Amino acid sequence: MKFNKKWTLKHKSKIEKDNLSQKINISPEISQILKNRGIDNEKDAEIFMNPSLDYLRDPFLMKDMDKAVDRIKFAVENNQRIWIYGDYDVDGVSSTSILCIYFKSINYPVNYYIPNRLEEGYGINEEAIKKIHSNGCDLIISVDCGITSVNEVELANKLGIDVIITDHHECQEKIPNAFAVINPKQNDCNYPFDMLCGCGVAFKIIQALTPKEEFKTTMYDYLEIVTIATICDIVPLVDENRIIVKNGLKLMRDGKNIGLKELIKVCGVESDKIGSSHIGFAIGPRINASGRLGYSYLGVELFTTTSQEEAIEIAGLLEEKNNERQMIEAKMYHEAEEIIKANERYENDKVLVIAKEGWQHGIIGIVASKLTEKYYKPTILLTIEGKEATGSARSIKGFSIFDALTKCKHLMNKFGGHDQAAGLALDSDKVEELSNQINKFAEYNLTEEDMIENISVEFELSEDVVNLDLVNELHKLEPFGLKNPNPRFIIRNCELSEIRTIGKKQQHLKLNIQKENTYECIGFNMGYLREKYQVGDKIDVLFQLDENVYMGNRKVQFLLKDIRLAYPKDSSSDTLSLQLMSKIIPSNIETLYNLSSIDGQNNNIDSFMPNDVLGGSTDINIFEYINSDTLVIANSVNGFYKAISDISLTEYDFSVDYNIIEDAEQNIDKVQLIFSPNIDKIDLKRYNNIILYDYLYNKDEYYHINNYKREETLLIKYYTSVNLLYLNSIINNITPNRDEFVFVYKSILTNKKINMNMADIKKVFNMVPIKLFAILNIFKELSLIDFNLDYTKSSIFIKLLPKPNQKLDLNSSLILNNLEALKNKYSNSY
Helix, strand or coil: CCCCEEEEECCCCCCCCCHHHHHCCCCHHHHHHHHHCCCCCHHHHHHHHCCCHHHCCCHHHCCCHHHHHHHHHHHHHCCCCEEEECCCCHHHHHHHHHHHHHHHHCCCCCEEECCCCCCCCCCCCHHHHHHHHHCCCCEEEEECCCCCCHHHHHHHHHCCCEEEEECCCCCCCCCCCCCEEECCCCCCCCCCCCCCCHHHHHHHHHHHHCCHHHHHHHHHHCHHHHHHHHHHCCCCCCHHHHHHHHHHHHHHHHCCCHHHHHHHHHHCCCHHHCCHHHHHHHHHHHHHHHHHCCCCHHHHHHHHCCCHHHHHHHHHHHHHHHHHHHHHHHHHHHHHHHHHHHCCHHHHCCCEEEEEECCCCCCHHHHHHHHHHHHCCCEEEEEEECCEEEEEEECCCCCCHHHHHHHCHHHEEEEEECCCEEEEEEEHHHHHHHHHHHHHHHHHHCCCCCCCEEEEECEECCHHHCCHHHHHHHHHHCCCECCECCCCEEEEEEEEEEEEEECCCCCEEEEEEECCCEEEEEECCCHHHHHHCCCCCEEEEEEEEEEEEECCEEEEEEEEEEEEEEECCCHHHCHHHHHHHHHHCCCCHHHCCCHHHCCCCCCCHHHHCCCCCCCCCCCCCHHHCCCCCEEEEECCHHHHHHHHHHHCCCCCCEEEEECCCCCCCCCCCCEEEEECCCHHHCCHHHCCEEEECCCCCCHHHHHHHHHHCCCCCEEEECCCHHHHHHHHHHHCCCCCCHHHHHHHHHHHHHHCEEEEEHHHHHHHHCCCHHHHHHHHHHHHHCCCEEEEEECCCCEEEEEECCCCCCCCCHHHCHHHHHHHHHHHHHHHHC
8 A cells, every 4th residue: 555645753652741841831742842853951942942143153163254354355445346246046136135235334335246047047157257347346256156166266367356255055076266265065164054055154254244243233134134045045944044044033023124024015924923934935936036037136126225115116026026937837837737647658757857848947947846746756847949958857855866867968968956956958859868768767766665755743633732822832943944844743533524625726625624623724736636535534634733814813724734544434435445345355265264274272262362352452552563573464444544544654664465465575674464364374473563453353363373473472452342343344244145146146147247446336236345245256266257356447347157057056165155154253252
């Protein structure tokens, strides 16, 4: 059984009060989340939740910082011409902006240059250097770029321009010959934190240029902008990044920067409630949109203006550019989806390679990211212009798209990037060959397990703490981002009481779920899951806790991240349930349960089952017993779904077998789940734990397990007396009566061939599926029919065979006799 996404619990026990929660007056839930992040003492917790700006590090610990500061001061003192060279994304625009604000604060005029994304591409380019030189320049300060610009810096040097590089990207073997290179990722840089974004590095330059006492006041002129860049560049929100963002968000609520204040209004965000998610999903995209469409200067103008009128105008322009970007993006995404649906190869390809004429360069990376997120496959999106195809690649965890492209470099005109993202260009007639070659590489380097997204879950949330108090308390853990993700929780076995799609294109999913209480859930861009569920299904939900405010009323809302079926409303129309029911009656007589092989002497059963066979319990932490040496047994559909739900939340892989374990040696490092097993055909001595999610069919089976397992092996009965009802239902339906045999045979005789959806069994034959499966297997054994179950298409095909010469004798059926014997033993045991 394969899930679209794997859920892994960080903490698997119930949440209980602890010393940390009592000492610093937080809830046990918040305390556990801190522990999940490695914070388990009072001091670290206090610093994490209240990071002070006093903890900012000394900027002069960075390599070349003193040289850079001296050169900038020399330029100012000697009235030299300074240019700031930025990048077109949020980080580059923000970096450029704060340096412009700094120089304005000391009344020194500077110019800035940001390359046009559509015409010049990323980073410093030689034509830009020449253009800057022609306009007069003595010093270039690069921000968020330059660490790979070896040739460009050499050109600047020849033209008599000094270059100070400030960057945060990975360094290559050769460092440019600049006057100063400030990048904490340099091997010989001793700065203790190397995860700042580009704007963070520029902020450290300003800190170094400003007298210490003065900086305590002036830092607030930059903090909001550095916060935006830090969040949007997805750097780890720890150490200095956390200090910057936590304090920057507080400052943003008061709105010190005029331009940002107006942009927040345009976004429709309440400034007093602004959080990291608003920056990442509302403010950042509007700054990025202008850069993607070739108007990066708008972001700089917005952040540096001192005129409210100008701020309102620019914020409006950014909104227009963002709307334009959204329209282009939506159209491109739709077209890419249509290409995927129209070609069957994409279903099997591990890497999606999609190309089309006329796609917008600046938007293609966003769409590639969205497709990667939806299908959880590496994606290469290309726009064809004449004879060349150019585009962007995005990948999934564990697969280096850069390494994959390197293997195909003979097809490329150029490419570059890193493990998770890359850019590339090739001749348009080589796109199909690229697709074939890169998928050949992926076939050997990308496993099926790699292609299942792993979502970390804090813990299973108890209903009694789902309230606005917990929502409010979660804000103490902000800002959320890399290394401090927004906490995700699960609640299992909820009833789906309402499901619908919403949005202009019905792209979002809206649910109401019930357990003890009713909860409203919203799943953005999850509308495609609508058809998988129906009202009445029991589901498990994975979500972030949020609040919904409507007409002044606040209530808890779940932001859905994934959904699973916990148990279908109607198991007779559920594909997996039908598959399980069919396995209860094995089609192969040789694998039938051999009752005579089990020792029936169970007179002393109470001596080895101290609580007798009805004494199971679910009041334990089952996760303590699930590991790679565990055998899990289920006999009912309900027990199977419950077992899958539990096992799938652990870090262990698992295998599923029916009746007998077929590949025990191959699955030695996996939890083994077996459904409706032949107990006597299992090598019980190989397991440390044996967990029963259902009652066994009779006491002899308990005796056999106890007699043939190792003495130290734990046998855990993870069920209660209520679960006996599920087994009763199976036993009452596995032995059809004569009239039911006659009815089914006449139906087949009338039609000769029957090909139908498995979900229609109950409607066509007026009986539960397990009973029909029993009849069909018995008829097949007696050579009356042949039938085939296609689980992939959820269909059943039945064909009448030539009438046998001898008279039909149901009593001669080994299957029927075994089922009758099993039923009798069940009755005697319970």
